[in-house]
Amino acid sequence: MKPLLQVEKVEFSYPRSPYRMRIEEFTCNPGQTVAIVGPSGCGKTTFLNLIAGILQPEQGRIEVDGVELNSLRPTRSAAFRLSRMGLIFQEFELVEHLSVGDNILLPLHLGLRNDRASLESTAKQLAEKMGIERYWSILPASLSHGERQRAAICRALSTSPTLVLADEPTGNLDSSNKHRTVRLMIDSARKNQQALVVATHDVELLDSFDRVIHFEDLNQSREPTCP
């Protein structure tokens, strides 16, 4: 089976920062779930941003579903991200003046060409499964941390993406919600043949994933990267 996500010989560094990343190879198949673990500051978020096309590597190749992302023009790669990827950000990135529902439907407002009615019904089902449907029309400011996080997850999964990238998606959830949320993401990946890459600190959850990778093993940079 051809991997859905292929990362090859990627090198990256931030301007004015000693941090270096060099990844020889990383792949993920459709329906496969991968957890990336590592201490704070070792580069998990950076790696996910590279895969998403939000950051550009200096070297190497990143291919998602047969499309070489880093050779696309920024506009094309943004459009690809909008339609094919579901992103869950470490800081949720909910827009404060939009209701929870509008935050979840944000990809539609921003130009995603999916059918509005079916996307809305998928989103509402997901919201119900995550127990946040009653907050649909209120502003995220009045939600708890955990509820906001679930709204962010709901937004990422509603568009039925082929690749889901999740940065600490369970960081603020209690134990039972953690398991429920991870279960939901993994089930969604298996059912829809999505590739799921999750960056996490949480050892409690690692059993659920097909593969667990320590980021220090992945990053071949000789610089002392992780504290």
Add this chain to the structure above:
Amino acid sequence: MNLGGIAFLSWKALRHRPVRSLLLVGSIALTLYFPRALHIFISESETVLEDRARSTPLLVGPEGSSIDLTLNSLYFTPQELPPLKYGAYENLVSQGFGRTIPLHVRFRAGGAPIIGTTLTYFELRGLNLTAGRWITRLGDCVIGAALAERQNLKPGDTIISSPENIFDLAGVYPLRMRITGILAPNQTADDDAVFVDLKTTWIIEGLAHGHQKVAAPGDNALSRESDGNVIRANSSVVEFNEVTTTNIQSFHFHGDQSTYPLSSAVVVPKNRKQRALALAFYQDEEITEQIVIPLKAVENLASTLFATQRLALTAFRLLGLAALGLALMVFLLSFRLRERELRTYSKIGATRHVIFCLQGMEVAVIVISAMTLSLLAGALTRSIAPEMLSKLLN
């Protein structure tokens, strides 16, 4: 690109900061409105002034400022010039330069000027009655539509001329006048004026007297309230203050009628020749009166107005530029504040194009609202400008 979605997100962002949005709309609207309003006002005043000047071919009056003479005769502004003697007027009439209409504009009643003239004046201005009938005798008046509405007056009511000043009771006696008709409005100074026969103004001047048994106390016209001023006069001092059917026969004028005062006379020549003759007649050094072409006088005034307008417009434009600069800064700052939100959009997958449209849409909504507002305000200004102008002139 999903324009509906972009419009939705822009709208939400604008709604989220209503004060900021309204302040922006308001300040941009005002910036656009001020120079426009000034322009409307000046051009409207030019039309208003010129229209009336055009329908008043020539004016004869005492020597002095031609603008004062024109403003007094056309817009009934307070008289600044010495009177035109009735003798000079008779001399003018005898020359036969065309229709000649005397004007006496000095007194006021009910907050409006009293115009002493002849019925020809109404022909000149094309004035008709909406109620009542024309003046038939001394002490009668017809009044303009605006005055009638403001003071709630109708034919059969009376109106009392105000004393020139409250300490002048011994000199000029207020006259109670009978309103016989209300004029149709013509959106000029005529709407807010009291028209009487020339001789009636001479009664107010104190030049005519009638004789009457002093009325019983309480029946005295002067103890009535007029304009909120209570005028009480001792009946032994007061002679006649009202023309009635019983006393009209006894009215008589004192002194030399040729010295009686007028303000000016309108001359309407029948043809070019008469006009040329009239203009030439007053070139004579011997003659102490002047002839004025109102249109010229008004054009002079307008050119002064325009010079002022240019100055004011420059000032407004500079202020406007500063205000627009500030608005631009507010936009830039607010986009700065929203950098995180915009970055979220782009992280989710909004193209640069979409982000740019989002910002553009917000600016456009604000600017278009402001423009609409200033256009509406401009239209409103245009519709009320003539009325405001006539208020300002009086």
